[in-house]
Structures are given as C-alpha cells and as structure tokens.
Amino acid sequence: TSHPGFEALDCDSVKSYVAARPALAKHVGPPDGRDSWTVEEVGDGNINFVYILEGPAGALCVKQALPFVRVVGESWPLTQDRVRIEAEALAAEATHCPQHVPALYSYDARMCVIAMQYLALPHIIVRKGLIEGRIYPLLAPHLAAFLAGTLFHTSLLALPSDEFRSNIARFTNVDMCRLTEQVIFTDPYHPAQHNWHTTPQLDGDVAALRADVAARVAASQLKAKFTQQHQALLHGDLHTGSIMATGSTTYVIDPEFAYYGPMAFDVAKILANLLLAFFSVDGHASAADPRSEQRRWLLACVRELWGGFAARFTQLWDEHGHKGDVCAAELFHGSSREGTAARQEAQGQFLAELWRDAVGFMGAVMVRRIVGIAHVADMESIADDNVRAVCERRALCFGRKLLVQGSGVASAEQLTEEAEAERADGQQPCFPL
C-alpha cells in the first residue's frame, strides 16, 4: 500500500537524505560534516513523523508520512497522498499569506517527504503555550489575516470558475475528508469503538447526547455541508496544535487535511479550540495563579479573530472581488451606485451566513473533543478527574448548544457572553436525563 521506492526514514537515514540534497543540506551545514549534525524526532502529532536537523548552518524540518496513522499503527491505513496535499497547500497559502506559513523547500513524492523552514524556539505550539498560561496578543490579527487571505483568494470571489474548478480537482483529499466526516460528524453521536470520556463523571451527559435527536440531525447537516460545499481551499485542521507562535509571530503548519470546503469550517475549528482552552482555564488556575487575565483574553481573542477576519475579508472583496466569477464585475464593481450597494448587501449576507454555519461547526468540534476519539491536551492535562469533568461538561454543554441552536447566536459578542454564562452556571448535567 505504500509508494514504490518508498522507505521509512529514521533519525539516521534522514541525515543521509538531507546530505544528498544540496538545496536542503545548505540549511543545515556542509554534507561532509554531517556527523556533527543533531537530529530529533519531534512528531507529537498523531499522524506523521517530523525530524529537526541542526548543524553549523542552521536547522531544517523534515516531515514524512507513513502509509498509516502513527498513533494507531498499520491497522489504520491512511493515504500518503496527504503529503502532496500538504505541499501544495503550503505553497498556495504562501502565495496569499507568506508571513504566516513555514517556507516549503522541497516535496518528494516517492519518499512522501516535505522539507520546510524550521520554526526555531521560542516558537512553540500555541496549545502548549495556552496550557502554560500564555497570552498571544497578536494571535487574533495574524490568524484573521491568514484566514481571510487564504479563504478569499482561493474562492470564486477571487477566481474565474474554470480555475476554481480545476483547484477543486487538484485538492481532492478523499481519505482525509472521510476521516473528518467520521471522527467529527458521526462517531461522537453513537458508541463508536475509539470514543472515550471522563468516566463515570460524564456518563450521564454522554448517554443524553447519544439520545439527542436534534444533535444527530444537526451533525448530519453539517457533515453534508462539509462534504458538498466546495467554497475555498481550507487548511482543514486549524486547531491550536497546528499553530506555532511567539508573542510577535504566528505560523500555521500541517495542512494535510486541506481541501475545497466551506469557509465556515476553518473559521469554526480555530474558534472552537479557543473556547475549549477557555473552558479548561479553571482546571489550570490556582490561588497563586488565578489565570483570570488569560481567561478574559481568550474570549477577547475569539471576538477579535472573527471581527478581524470579517473586516479583512470585506476589504479583499472590495479590492479584488472583480476578479472572481461569483460577483461579476459588470454587476458589483462598476462605479455605479447600484454596483456598490449590491456588493455591500452581498457582503453582509455572505458574512451572516458564514457566521451562522461557523457556530454550528464550532459546536460539533467542541463536542467531539470531549466524547470522541481525540481529546485536547488543554483538558487532558488537568490531572484531577472531578475538576476536569466540570470543565469538560461546560464545554460539552456549550458545544451541544451551538450545534443545535446555532442560528440563535447572532454575533461573536453574544457567543462569548454565553460562554461566560455557561462557565458561571455550568455545574449541572446539561441534558435532561
């Protein structure tokens, strides 16, 4: 099932791999000095192997995909075409937003290897920073720019429909999408094999979720939207574990789930992960370190991210919307009063619908991180089961509410107010039992 000529690398062979390729070796050091290079496998993700090579000239990041899911093993095969997708997506993102993605140095189809810019310390994964209590003052504006740039410029608002349709074909990512469909939109709602939750504390909540008709229906509608609405090139896995940042820089990594899907999904995934972080803060707080500033900032970050995204997206539309086929230049970009009025009306309706869909997707993403196969370290790192269960229950209740009553949450302000309220009174099981 693996590519012909494919070989799995290890910390030794990855050195030879790089040393044999001058365009890569130059980032590390002269190949004949490779004995002095250090190599570390840092893949803390669930899926792939990531090597960091360091030498006299600097450092390099090498990522390899094996033909299966790393944490599960050969029993869960997974297409290696995901590396091609990741390479093409990194390249596409770099044209629209170079300051927020690592530079791609090479893609090797035979070996399923990407070599890319090493993001040096103090860059760390944002999820880790959040668990440590950090605040990222520029995270919201940077992610707003990343999302607006990548989503706008790959959509039919910016592209003619022939180019748009050929992009859809190029970014067809069947297996990775199927994985998302299963783990986000299906399995959390029935007792699937790999599901787990904090037990016995959440047993009742989970049972109630699995009996909840409205939640099932909403999840299946979102799944249909995820699968059928081909609107823009998504990152596809934009959680806080796919972002490396410092106080002043932000990089988005790991777009192996990229495909043409609904913009709302990318927007929602990152907002949902910020909300999960918010609900986890009480589990990390102590008298000495009450973390109230971080908790307030997380909600501000949600508002700012959405607000910044909406503003930047609208600006790109004003400036470049005449290039795309959805809002034909003749109708929306002339100097006529009607053209401008039509564009503003279309923008308002577009963003309202995007928000509505995003609220639903946020709910689904939150729910699955509490009761599905893959949980978040923000919660898992809370050692005390009872404390964690309280945080998780709030997140689960809030997620379920967004999922089912999504369109009742009309703005980012209302969203964060309701999250505050959930935290204040969310000690009880959230479903009627």
Next chain:
Amino acid sequence: TSHPGFEALDCDSVKSYVAARPALAKHVGPPDGRDSWTVEEVGDGNINFVYILEGPAGALCVKQALPFVRVVGESWPLTQDRVRIEAEALAAEATHCPQHVPALYSYDARMCVIAMQYLALPHIIVRKGLIEGRIYPLLAPHLAAFLAGTLFHTSLLALPSDEFRSNIARFTNVDMCRLTEQVIFTDPYHPAQHNWHTTPQLDGDVAALRADVAARVAASQLKAKFTQQHQALLHGDLHTGSIMATGSTTYVIDPEFAYYGPMAFDVAKILANLLLAFFSVDGHASAADPRSEQRRWLLACVRELWGGFAARFTQLWDEHGHKGDVCAAELFHGSSREGTAARQEAQGQFLAELWRDAVGFMGAVMVRRIVGIAHVADMESIADDNVRAVCERRALCFGRKLLVQGSGVASAEQLTEEAEAERADGQQPCFPL
C-alpha cells in the same frame, strides 16, 4: 480546437457512419440496403446536430457535437467534451430511471457522436405540445420519479463519500457550467451583448430590473450555490424542450449540461418552464379555444410534480439512506426510536431547504427567459407584440418576486396561488420606475 480525427457529419456521411457499425445498423436495416434509408437532421436545439435515420428495421437517433455553438457558429467555441458528459449522464440516469431516458447505444469519443434509441412519433417535445394546447396527465408523476431517482441515488444520501467524490470529478463540466453561470445568473442583470426583449413594451421593466440591487444580490448568491454546492448529478438543462412525451410516456433527453450541483436547480428549471408555459397560455387562447383547462392543469402539474418528488425522494431515503454517508446508518437507520425520529426530522429540514432554494432558482430561470439571450417558444410563438408583452411582463414580475422574496413562498400551493394572482393583476409594470 476539435478532437484529432474528428469529422463533422452530414445527412450523407451519417449513413456511412451507421452502416459501418453493425451494432448501430441493426436498428435501421442491413447496411447494403442503406440507399433506401432516409435521413433527417432534426436538431431544433441551439447547440448540436441530431440525425434521425429510418430504414426497414426501424429508426435510430444520432447526435453529434461540433466544437462550437450551432446557432452562433465558430465564433462561440464550446467544448466537445459535452458529448462524453451526455453519454455518461444518460448511462447513469438509465441505472436509476430506465423508463424515462432513451437507451444509449454507443458513444464515440473521436467523432463526438452518441447513438441512441429513437423516440418515435407520437413522441414530441413537450414544449411544442404545450404550445399546441396539450395536457400531459402523467408528466408530473413521471418527472417526479425521474428527479427523485436520479438526484437521490447520485447523492451522498445514497453513496459513500469516496464514490461520491470520484463522481464529482468524472462529471466536471466546466465550460457548460460557465455558460449557465453567464446566461442565467449574470447577463440578464446587465445590458449584455446578446440580451433582447420585446421592445418598446418591456423597456421600462427591463431598465428597472437592471437597477434592482436585490435582484443582483440574489442572482449572485444563486450562482454561488450553482457553482459550489456539489450535491447530486443534475440533468442541468431540464426544461420542457428537453422532454419528449406522449399521453402515457415521458423521456428526458439532452443531459449535456450534467454535473454535480444543487438538486434545487433541476427541480426549479422544470417548474419554472411550466410556469412560463402557464403565463403564455393567455397569448394562445381565443374565444373558440379559451384553454382554461390547460391553464389550470399547468398549475396542478407544478403542485403534483413537487409533491410527487418530495414523497418519492422521502421513500427512497427511508429505503436506501443507510447506504449513504450523510445520514450514517448507525445514527439514522437503526431500529431505535431516535434513529427514525432523527431521519424524519432530517428529511423535513432537507426538503424545506430544497424548496427554498428551488424558489430562488425558479425566479432566475423565469427572468432570463424574458430578458436574456435565449427565450422560450411558448412566448415567442405569440405573434402580437402587445399580447406577448403582457404575458412576458407577468412572467418577469413573478420571476423577479421569486428571485428576491423566495423564502416567503412556503409551499407549492402558495406558489401556484401567487401565480394565479399575478396573472389576474399583472398588467402594470412590476417595478417602481
């Protein structure tokens, strides 16, 4: 720009073409008797050439695509890949609904030729029958079955997502979709080159339409849906000119615009054409032949078509929905009460959304047939300009209303009531001038 080895046929060479192919010749007669065969070119469509061959054994229909639009000529090039699409769509439709499509005998990629079952007289094009004053008592149930069968079985309600996604790729029909995007969703709303209308009678109405911000916005939203929602294999051009029928049989022909798009588009295109026929009836009526039965029947047909479609679609979902990935079997098709309740809830919401989208698409289709490049014979065959203008104005007003206030029309009953009302009072220009 044409395929290598391609040659345009004519009434002579099409005989040799068929005579050289035993699998085709057998439908006409022994090849050595071909001098006695008759050939007629019957392509009354705008785009392709269609030959009917008749001989001692029977008859055969041969359709050929040239690398341009027939009515315009070489100055409007058009992909010949449309014949491949037509052949694959005919085959797909035949698996789901064999009784309502002509049998496909062969597809010749080099010559861009399809040979298919000849639909003998008394089969005629439904649009012609309607202009003559006919009623088709089985048209609604037959089209309901065709639409429910083809749309359901090619959707993610019936297919796993990997097969679904590979279908989308196979039915990528970029150029034909671009044509639709332009002639239905863009050009009617600005003074595009090939637009025309009954002048001077409708000048004011057309000017008002072109100043109408809400109409532009609605049309661009529908265009986005047309281009981005990949929901099922559509026929793509399902008007009354793509249907051949008798009082007891109904065949859908000409799926060269087939692609994966929103189900609502197919449903809307046929309903809109029935409504256009309805508004044209007064132009064909006379004291001797008031056509009031036909007029009433046309609205009944609209209601019956939608009702029959919704019922049959729901039944297919009940019976086959467990095969698809949208409503996972584990959640929607178990014997549990929740599973059944969830499915019924999902079906209700699905059909409500489909109807809402269909109302908007109907509006766009009606508008473009009055003010765009391609009009309908139902109206064009009304000789008196003033009489035709009255009929057209009603259709234009009604179409514009559906386009802009679509979601206010909650049911097929309400739709047909409002059409009646428009006919009763629709003598005035419909837009504020």
